Amino acid sequence: MSRLIATRRIASNIFAPRLATRSFCNDAPVTLNNAPSGIHIDKEHEDEERFSNDVPQHDIAIVGGGMVGMALACSLASMPLTKHLSIAIIDSNPALLNGPSIKKDDPPDPRVSTVTPATISLFKDIGAWEYVEQHRHAYFDRMQVWDYTGFGYTRYNARDADKDVLGCVVENKVLHKSLLSSLQDKDIKKTIYSTRLSSMSLPTRSSVSETGASASKSLANLAKLELSDGTNLYAKLVVGSDGSKSRVRELAGIKTTGWNYSQSAVICTVEHPAENFCAWQRFLPAGPIALLPIGDNYSNIVWTMSPKDASNHKIMNEADFVKAVNHALDSGYGPRPDSRVFGGDVFSSFFRPNVTSSVNEGFEPPPKVVKLASDKMAFPLSLMHANQYASKRVVLIGDAAHTVHPLAGQGVNMGYGDVSSLSDVIADGVAVGSDIGEVTLLKKYETDRKTANIAMMAVLDGFQKAYSVDFGPLNILRAAAFNGANVFAPLKRNIISYASGERRLPFMS
Amino acid sequence: MSGRMFTRSLCQLQKLCTSSGVKRGVVGALRPGFHDRCYASIPQPAAASVSSLNQAELAKFAAIADSWWDAEGPFKPLHVMNPTRLAFIRSTLCRHFGKDPFSVRPFEGLKFVDVGCGGGILSEPLARMGASVTGVDAVDKNIKIARLHADLDPVTSSIEYRCTTAENLVEEQKKFDAVLALEVIEHVADPAEFCKSLSALTVSNGATVISTINRSMRAYATAIIAAEYILHWLPKGTHQWSSFLTPEELVLTLQRASISVEEMAGFAYNPMTGQWSLTDDIGVNFIAFGIKNSE
Numbered sequence: 001m002s003r004l005i006a007t008r009r010i011a012s013n014i015f016a017p018r019l020a021t022r023s024f025c026n027d028a029p030v031t032l033n034n035a036p037s038g039i040h041i042d043k044e045h046e047d048e049e050r051f052s053n054d055v056p057q058h059d060i061a062i063v064g065g066g067m068v069g070m071a072l073a074c075s076l077a078s079m080p081l082t083k084h085l086s087i088a089i090i091d092s093n094p095a096l097l098n099g100p101s102i103k104k105d106d107p108p109d110p111r112v113s114t115v116t117p118a119t120i121s122l123f124k125d126i127g128a129w130e131y132v133e134q135h136r137h138a139y140f141d142r143m144q145v146w147d148y149t150g151f152g153y154t155r156y157n158a159r160d161a162d163k164d165v166l167g168c169v170v171e172n173k174v175l176h177k178s179l180l181s182s183l184q185d186k187d188i189k190k191t192i193y194s195t196r197l198s199s200m201s202l203p204t205r206s207s208v209s210e211t212g213a214s215a216s217k218s219l220a221n222l223a224k225l226e227l228s229d230g231t232n233l234y235a236k237l238v239v240g241s242d243g244s245k246s247r248v249r250e251l252a253g254i255k256t257t258g259w260n261y262s263q264s265a266v267i268c269t270v271e272h273p274a275e276n277f278c279a280w281q282r283f284l285p286a287g288p289i290a291l292l293p294i295g296d297n298y299s300n301i302v303w304t305m306s307p308k309d310a311s312n313h314k315i316m317n318e319a320d321f322v323k324a325v326n327h328a329l330d331s332g333y334g335p336r337p338d339s340r341v342f343g344g345d346v347f348s349s350f351f352r353p354n355v356t357s358s359v360n361e362g363f364e365p366p367p368k369v370v371k372l373a374s375d376k377m378a379f380p381l382s383l384m385h386a387n388q389y390a391s392k393r394v395v396l397i398g399d400a401a402h403t404v405h406p407l408a409g410q411g412v413n414m415g416y417g418d419v420s421s422l423s424d425v426i427a428d429g430v431a432v433g434s435d436i437g438e439v440t441l442l443k444k445y446e447t448d449r450k451t452a453n454i455a456m457m458a459v460l461d462g463f464q465k466a467y468s469v470d471f472g473p474l475n476i477l478r479a480a481a482f483n484g485a486n487v488f489a490p491l492k493r494n495i496i497s498y499a500s501g502e503r504r505l506p507f508m509s
Numbered sequence: 510m511s512g513r514m515f516t517r518s519l520c521q522l523q524k525l526c527t528s529s530g531v532k533r534g535v536v537g538a539l540r541p542g543f544h545d546r547c548y549a550s551i552p553q554p555a556a557a558s559v560s561s562l563n564q565a566e567l568a569k570f571a572a573i574a575d576s577w578w579d580a581e582g583p584f585k586p587l588h589v590m591n592p593t594r595l596a597f598i599r600s601t602l603c604r605h606f607g608k609d610p611f612s613v614r615p616f617e618g619l620k621f622v623d624v625g626c627g628g629g630i631l632s633e634p635l636a637r638m639g640a641s642v643t644g645v646d647a648v649d650k651n652i653k654i655a656r657l658h659a660d661l662d663p664v665t666s667s668i669e670y671r672c673t674t675a676e677n678l679v680e681e682q683k684k685f686d687a688v689l690a691l692e693v694i695e696h697v698a699d700p701a702e703f704c705k706s707l708s709a710l711t712v713s714n715g716a717t718v719i720s721t722i723n724r725s726m727r728a729y730a731t732a733i734i735a736a737e738y739i740l741h742w743l744p745k746g747t748h749q750w751s752s753f754l755t756p757e758e759l760v761l762t763l764q765r766a767s768i769s770v771e772e773m774a775g776f777a778y779n780p781m782t783g784q785w786s787l788t789d790d791i792g793v794n795f796i797a798f799g800i801k802n803s804e
Contacts, residue, residue, distance in 0.1 A: 080611040221661040430613060432595035433634025435662065440588040447782060 056191070058088040059436065060426075061225055061235035063197050064242030065091030067113075067172060068398030068415040070179035072239060074126040075423040077186035081430045082423060086189035088233060090225070092196050095176070102135060102177055107373040108294045110267045110301075111172040113412040114279070120168060122416050123178070127185060131178035132170055136295040139165040142278040144364060148285065150335035153363050166279070169292045169300060172412075195229040200238065200251040202393055223393040223437070237437040238394050239422070241415075244384060246400035252391055258384030258403070263287055264310035265381055266303045269294065269374035270325065272367045280366040282329060289328045291366055298373055301325060310378040318372045325369045337363050385457060389418075389449060390442035397422055402453050414453050421448045577628040578658050587630065593776055593785040594691060594796060595634050598718055601772050601798040602687060605716050614639025619686040622710060624675050625693035629655030633665045635689075643669045643685070645678065675706040687716040691796070694721045695753050701762050708766040711801040717768050720796035724753035728793045756791050768799040 060076070062069045073089060076082040089096065115123070123129040143166055146153035158166045183190070201224045222234040240248025249256070263286070270291075276299050280291040287304025294300045303325075305313065313321060330336070384403040389396050398415030425445040426436055434441045599615070602608070608615035617639035623632045626644030628651060636642045636659075646652050652672040659665040675690075688711045690703075697703040704719075711717055722728050729750050754762070760770045775791040778784075 081613060084613050218661050218663055218666075428592070432592045432599060433637035434592060435633075435637075438588075441592070444784070447784075 055219075055224075055232050055234055056088070057086075057219075057222070057234045058191070059085040059235065060237045060239060061088040061090060061223070061233065062239045062241055063090045063225075063248045064240065064246075064398075064400070065089045065093060065096045065192070066241060066243065066398070067175050067179065067412060068419060069239070069241030070176060070183060071122070071126065071128075071416055071419045072241060072397060072423060073190065074128060074179050074183050074186070075122070075419050076426065077183060077188040077190075078126045079423060079427050081427040083186070083188055085426075085430075085436075086191075088191050088193060088235065090193045090195065090197055090227060092194055094194065096180065096192050097194055102173060107271075108136060108269045108298050108300065109171045109173055110269050110374045110377055112169050112292065112294055112300045113172055113175060114167050114169050114292060115175070115416075116167050116413045117163065117165065119413050119416040122420050123175075126179075126182060128175075128178040128182035131181045132168075132174060135171075135174040135178070137168055137170045137174065138277075138293040138295040139168045140277055140279050140293050141165050143281070144278060144366070145281045145283075146337055146363065147283045148333035150337045153337040155364075169279075169294050171294070193227055193229075193231060193233070195227045195231065197225055197242070197247050197251075198228040199226045200224065200248065201226075202252065202391075235437075236393065236435065237426075237442075240394065240396040240400040241398050242400055244382075244399045244403040246396065248394060249386060249396055249400050252394040254391065254394075254396065255387045256384050257387060258382060260380060260382040262306065263304050263381045264307045264378050266301070266305065266310050266313050266376055266378045268301050268372060268376040270299050270301055270322070270369045271371035271373045272297050272299060273370055274367065276367050278364075278366075280329070282366075284328055284333055289325075291329060291369075299367075299369070301369075303328065304381065307380060314376050314378045316376075321372055321376070322369050329366045329369070336365060383457060385454070389446040390439060392439045393437035395422060395442050395445060401449075402457060404457055414456055417452060418445075418449050421445050577654055578630075589783060590776065590778075590785045591630055591634070593787060594631070594720060595638075597774055597787055597796050597798070598635075598689070599638065601718070602716055605771075605798075605800065606686070612639075616640035620684075621687045621689060622678070622683070622685040624688065624690040624707065624710075625696075626655060626670065627651050629659055629665075629668065629670070631689065631691055632668050632670075633659060633662070636665045636668050637662075640687075641667065641669075643671065643683075645671050645673050645675070647672070647674050675703065675710060679706050679709045683710060684712045685710055685715065686712055687718065689718045691718070691720040692722075694719055694759070695748065700754060700759075701765065704762045704766040704768070708763075708768050708801060711768070713801055713803040715801045717763070717799045717801060718796065719759065719763070719799075720794065721759065722748070722753050723791060723793055723795060724750060724755050724758075725792050728753060731793060756795055756797070759797060763797070763799050767802040769802060770797050770799040772798045 062073055065073075069089065069091070073087055076085055076087060120129060123132060141158035141164065143156040144153065145156075156166060158164055203221050203223065219234055222236055223238045225233050225235065225238065227233070238248060238252075240246045240252070242248055275295075275297055276291070276293040279293065281288050284305075286306055286309065289301065289303040292300045292302070303313070313324065316324065327333075382403060386396050386401045389401050397418040399411065401418065402414060404411045404414070422445045425441060425448070428444075429436050429438070429441040600610070603610045603615050606616075606619060615638060616635065619640050621635055621640040621642050623629075623635065623642060623644045626632045626646050629644055632642045632644040632655065644652075644655055646655070649672045652670045655668075656670050659668045659670070688707045690707055694700050694703060707717055707719070722732050733748055733750055756773060760773075763770055773791055774787045774796055775789065776785050776794040776796070777788040777790060779786065
């Protein structure tokens, strides 16, 4: 590490005098231009000057106008200290320009997010929640998690945590559209570049000291983005919200840590005979299957299984698939956990004051699936974490910084958490007159979010590992944990507030 | 604990001695005797304009400016501490001048002077907050570094940097709405005279902001023993404990210079988060805001 720094410093010392020579030629009096080299350099300089005057400059360039990128734009646009910032959004998705049309009667898209109360309050703050409420969305106030062995189950109820809801399931396209509509309401300087990022050059010490004249010097201190349609632009801060295969992350040279699970998720929309108001999750030998209410009589399925099974299920016909889903949710693998093996009654008599209100609720079988209502999609599961979230003039948010598997639907909420934190950090920076691309400032965001994200990832990874092992004693422990969680109110309250994004570290209150 | 001990002008001097190869001279200059000269009334030549420099000089200053402003470099602790000082300045001065705290440029239309501006680490944010800033430093090299860096951003290029002293500005009969001298007073020969100069530069009902290190045992342990002798963050002899002022002494000295201190805060470093915050504990580093009495 220290050697690397030393090398960099030496390099900049070596280059500085040479580059300074060049800039001096630029400032040299006209008479010197008789020398051929002088003419050449002077011309080059003029070209550069003319060129740079045409290149747009922005305060912030958001690369990737997906849900998280748009949420950042909205959030910046709705805070008094950041609404003056000029924002560029770089994304080739035509929906950013036209606005997607969402028909209410269409069956729900299988790509959904389980947004937590913390995310809902962010959406309310930035004026996007009212648009979400105009479209299909499903609040749920109950959650039942159980195990195929039949040993344990737990039910979470919003009233255990003194809340009205545990979360809300919304289609990603609805979230995206709502953010777009809310951004359109705002009076900010925004430019949408409907193209892709092809390359990026970040200021280095030598590039800053290299340029001579003051006009191009101030540009050399900014990040320069080259887009694939040939447009160039400068920005004080580049935000990479361009997903798990982030180009910004790659161009900034930020490394990642992660692994693939030998698992895939199958997602789709299904239909029930009646409306569903509860989130269901059952742990099976190959991974969990989740059934999330999405409004009307529809539910969303996220089903984790081996990649081979996933491709089989993807091509399966509707009748067989519906049968397989019902088998996985209820009738297959093992008995319903209707008897309490760990003596819940004994516990309740000892800990009467602490006993939760939902402890007396018995196990409830999940609703029957009658119909497949969308295409089936399958994608491999992986966990990835960027080693840094911030460097000079670059910051990563959302999936570009961290990707988790969809268990518990936390991925996008982590992204929205990044958005709140980053916009607060930028506002604080503006308040004290910082350069918003300054690394000291951006590291505050990194410190704030890394802890929260890593804790969440560790919990989810641990969950995944615990449930991907089918081993007798472990199953009993799991069941014990479930029953324990079901009986003790404080623990359950912690789990709920953690899963709903209001608590940073689990189980430590 | 690190950043607590860095003072702006000293950081630069330290940097100068490592990069320009004049180690002995500069370490000597760090001793209080040097500052005696700095703030005495010996006129300093005005800073030469950048364009008249020779090439090697410019390259050298460019290299120094880059590492002085390298947020991940040797001055990282100072960069981390800066927003905390600015938060105090913003909140006290917004209240004093009746400015909107949610404004992006609350100090628009106000004239500030940053005495002992060093590389401009305080002047630049003040300029972004809308103030018309004059930065003065007795060390010519600091002024050149500050000038080069301020030119990188069109907003900060409006800062006027001058190689001069507070006393000279008084002689020129300059007046400012706010006078800021952060981490400077512990290096001057005669704090009372220095405070009088600051007061003379402040308009009636204007503001004065001073930060320094307390003459406490804790400051002795952290700012001198730890920073200079154990961790070698600063050259030995950077700070003379006996020349530190206690908050009470600073208040009295300012009072005699017709500035009444209205608010004071301490800085606390949290080694777990690496962040500084404002606190009520003025045991080591502290900052004071005062108002010039109307005559």
